[in-house]
Amino acid sequence: MLIRYSLRRLLETIPTLFIISVIVFSLVLLIPGDRVLVMLGYSGGDIADVISKEVYAAMEIRLGVNDPIPLQYARWLGRALQGDLGTSPLHAIPVMDIILARLPATIYLALASIILGTLVAIPLGVAAAVKQNTWVDHLANGVVLFGLVTPGFWVALMLVLLFGVYLGWLPTFGYTAPQDDFVEFLRHITLPTIVLGLDFAANVIRFIRTDFIEQMREDYVRTARAKGLSERLVIWKHIFKNSMLATVTVLGFDISRLMGGSTIIESIFAYPGISFLLLQSIFNRDFATVQGVVIFIALMVVFMNYLADILYALLNPRIRYE
Amino acid sequence: MAILDVQHLTVDFALDDGGTLRAVDDTSFTIDSGEVLGLVGESGSGKSVTALSIMRLLDSQADITAGRILFDGEDLATKSEAEMRTIRGQRISMIFQEPMTSLNPAYTVGDQVSEVFRHHLHMGFGESKQRAIEMFERVKIPRPKDTYGKFPHEFSGGMRQRVMIAIALACGPDLLIADEPTTALDVTIQAQVLSVIQDLQHDMGLALLFISHDLEVVAQMCDKVAVMYGARLMEVGESTSLFTGPRHPYTDGLLRSIPRRGQPLTPIAGTIFDLRSPPDGCRFHPRCPYAEDRCRRETPELRALEPAGDGRLAACHFPLAGVGAKA
Numbered sequence: 001m002l003i004r005y006s007l008r009r010l011l012e013t014i015p016t017l018f019i020i021s022v023i024v025f026s027l028v029l030l031i032p033g034d035r036v037l038v039m040l041g042y043s044g045g046d047i048a049d050v051i052s053k054e055v056y057a058a059m060e061i062r063l064g065v066n067d068p069i070p071l072q073y074a075r076w077l078g079r080a081l082q083g084d085l086g087t088s089p090l091h092a093i094p095v096m097d098i099i100l101a102r103l104p105a106t107i108y109l110a111l112a113s114i115i116l117g118t119l120v121a122i123p124l125g126v127a128a129a130v131k132q133n134t135w136v137d138h139l140a141n142g143v144v145l146f147g148l149v150t151p152g153f154w155v156a157l158m159l160v161l162l163f164g165v166y167l168g169w170l171p172t173f174g175y176t177a178p179q180d181d182f183v184e185f186l187r188h189i190t191l192p193t194i195v196l197g198l199d200f201a202a203n204v205i206r207f208i209r210t211d212f213i214e215q216m217r218e219d220y221v222r223t224a225r226a227k228g229l230s231e232r233l234v235i236w237k238h239i240f241k242n243s244m245l246a247t248v249t250v251l252g253f254d255i256s257r258l259m260g261g262s263t264i265i266e267s268i269f270a271y272p273g274i275s276f277l278l279l280q281s282i283f284n285r286d287f288a289t290v291q292g293v294v295i296f297i298a299l300m301v302v303f304m305n306y307l308a309d310i311l312y313a314l315l316n317p318r319i320r321y322e
Numbered sequence: 323m324a325i326l327d328v329q330h331l332t333v334d335f336a337l338d339d340g341g342t343l344r345a346v347d348d349t350s351f352t353i354d355s356g357e358v359l360g361l362v363g364e365s366g367s368g369k370s371v372t373a374l375s376i377m378r379l380l381d382s383q384a385d386i387t388a389g390r391i392l393f394d395g396e397d398l399a400t401k402s403e404a405e406m407r408t409i410r411g412q413r414i415s416m417i418f419q420e421p422m423t424s425l426n427p428a429y430t431v432g433d434q435v436s437e438v439f440r441h442h443l444h445m446g447f448g449e450s451k452q453r454a455i456e457m458f459e460r461v462k463i464p465r466p467k468d469t470y471g472k473f474p475h476e477f478s479g480g481m482r483q484r485v486m487i488a489i490a491l492a493c494g495p496d497l498l499i500a501d502e503p504t505t506a507l508d509v510t511i512q513a514q515v516l517s518v519i520q521d522l523q524h525d526m527g528l529a530l531l532f533i534s535h536d537l538e539v540v541a542q543m544c545d546k547v548a549v550m551y552g553a554r555l556m557e558v559g560e561s562t563s564l565f566t567g568p569r570h571p572y573t574d575g576l577l578r579s580i581p582r583r584g585q586p587l588t589p590i591a592g593t594i595f596d597l598r599s600p601p602d603g604c605r606f607h608p609r610c611p612y613a614e615d616r617c618r619r620e621t622p623e624l625r626a627l628e629p630a631g632d633g634r635l636a637a638c639h640f641p642l643a644g645v646g647a648k649a
Binding site for chain 1: 377379406407408409410411412415416418420423424425426427428429430437438441442473475486489490
C-alpha cells in the first residue's frame with residue numbers, strides 16, 4: 001500500500017518539476033542584454049570590443065539562440081535530464097561539477113541544524129505543552145519568541161562577536177571538509193548551525209506545543225489513561241505519534257528550506273555551500289551556474305516535500321487509502 | 323458483598339471566575355460482585371463525573387472534596403496516582419460514549435488491545451497478540467486474526483465499541499464502568515453491542531456500572547437502578563420494582579416522558595437548574611407537581627422507605643405510593 005502511494009506521489013511531482021524547469025529555462029531568456037554575451041559571461045560593452053563577429057556567429061549557432069524557443073527548451077531539458085547543466089564560462093568547468101563540489105557543505109549544515117533544532121524542539125515543545133504555565137513553558141516561549149523576532153543575520157553577527165572576536169573559541173568563517181579534519185569541520189560548522197538550528201527549533205516548538213495541547217484533549221488520551229498506562233506512555237507513545245503528524249508537515253517545509261541553503265547565513269560565515277555559490281554566481285553574472293543552482297535547489301525542495309509526504313503516510317494510516 | 327461502595331461522594335469543579343460548581347453532591351450507592359447497577363439521569367446530572375471519580379480520571383479543575391470510594395474495601399479517593407495505575411485497566415475498566423474517537427487513530431486495534439496485556443501482565447509481544455486475538459473472538463468481531471493489524475478507521479462504530487470492550491475486559495477486571503456505551507450507535511447495532519456486554523458480564527461475573535439516559539435499555543440491562551438529578555441521587559432500587567412503581571416524583575416524571583404509542587407525551591415541566599446556583603431544599607421542587615413548603619426549605623436525605631426490606635431508597639419528603647407509572 002505504502003509503495004503504491006509513494007509511486008503515485010512521485011508521479012504527482014512531475015507537473016511541479018515541469019513548471020520549475022520552464023521557469024528556470026526562462027531565466028536566461030528574461031535576462032536583459034545579449035544572450036550570447038550573457039552566456040559567455042560578459043556584460044555591457046560593444047560586441048566588437050570583446051569578441052569577433054565570426055566567433056559571435058559560431059556561438060550563436062552553438063547555443064542555438066535563433067532556434068524556436070520550444071526547441072531550445074527541449075534541447076536544454078534533454079541535457080539537464082542527463083545531468084548536463086552546461087558549462088560555467090567563468091570557471092570553465094561543468095556547472096554540475098561545481099554544484100556537486102559545494103553541495104556537501106550545505107547538506108552537512110542543513111542536517112546539523114535539523115538535528116540540533118529537533119533535539120532542542122521536541123523535548124521543549126512537549127514539556128511546554130504538558131507543563132503549561134510553568135517555567136519550562138516560559139523557557140520554550142522565550143526560545144520561540146527569540147527565534148521568531150530576531151533576524152538570523154543579527155544572531156549570526158552576535159555569535160561571531162562573542163565566540164569569534166571576544167572569546168576566540170571558534171572560527172568565524174570558512175569550512176573544512178569532515179574527511180579532511182573532523183574537529184575543524186565541527187568547529188567551523190558550529191556557529192552557522194546554532195543560527196539555523198535556533199530558527200528551525202522556534203518553528204517546531206511553536207507547532208508541537210499547540211498541537212500537543214490539542215491532542216491532550218482527545219478522547220483516545222482518556223482511553224489510554226483508563227488503561228492504566230503511565231503518563232510517560234500516554235505522552236510519548238499515544239499523543240506523540242499523533243502530534244508528529246502535523247509536525248512532520250511543517251518540518252518538511254522547513255527542512256526543504258534548509259536543504260536549499262541559507263543565502264544570508266552562508267555569506268556571513270563565508271560558508272561555501274550552494275546558496276553562497278548562487279550569490280557569488282549572480283554577482284559574477286555566471287548565469288549558467290545560477291540556472292543550475294536554482295534548478296538544484298528547486299529539486300531539493302520538491303524532493304524533501306515528497307519525503308515529508310511519505311513520512312506523513314507512514315505515521316498516519318488513514319492517508320494511504322484516501 | 324459490595325465490590326464498590328461509594329459513600330457521600332462529593333465532587334467540586336473550580337470555575338474560571340473563581341467560583342465552584344458541585345457536580346456530584348453527597349452521593350452514595352453500592353454494587354455487589356456480578357451485579358449490574360444502572361445510573362440514569364439527564365445530561366449534566368453528574369453521572370459521568372461520578373464514573374470518572376471512581377476511575378480518578380477527573381479533569382484537573384475537578385476535585386473529590388468529600389466522601390469515600392471503597393473498592394474491594396480500599397478507598398480509591400485517597401490512592402496515589404501510581405496505585406491507581408495498577409487498578410485502572412486491570413481491576414476497574416471503563417468504556418466511553420464515543421467509539422469513533424475513543425481509539426487512538428495512529429495505532430492498530432490489535433496493538434491497543436495487546437498493550438494492556440503487556441503493560442499489566444508483562445507479557446511478550448507474541449503472547450499478548452495471541453491473547454488480543456482471543457479477546458476479539460470473545461467480543462464477537464468477525465475474522466479476529468485479520469482484525470489485529472487493522473486501524474480504527476477501518477471499522478464501524480459498533481465494531482470499534484467492541485474493540486473498546488475487548489480493551490476494557492482484557493485483564494478480567496472486577497468492575498466495568500460503561501458510560502453511555504451505545505448512545506452514539508444505531509438502534510440495531512446498539513442491541514448487538516448491549517448483548518455482547520451482557521454476555522461477557524454474565525460469563526465473567528463482572529460488576530457493571532451502566533450509565534445511560536435510556537430508561538428502556540437500563541430496564542433491560544440492570545439489576546438495580548440509581549436515579550440522579552442535579553448532582554444528587556433521587557431514588558435507588560431494584561430495577562423491576564422501581565420501573566413499575568417509582569416512589570420519587572422525578573423518577574415518575576422520567577418514566578412518563580418516555581414516548582409510547584397511542585399515549586400523549588408528558589414531559590417534566592420546566593428545565594434543569596443551573597448547577598452554579600442550586601435551589602434550596604429539594605432540588606427537584608421547582609419542577610415537582612407535588613411540592614409543598616417543606617420541600618422548598620429542607621433538603622430530603624436519601625432514606626429507606628416503607629415497607630422496609632425491599633431496599634428502595636428515595637430522597638423525598640412525600641414519596642409516592644409506588645403504583646404510579648406502569649413500565
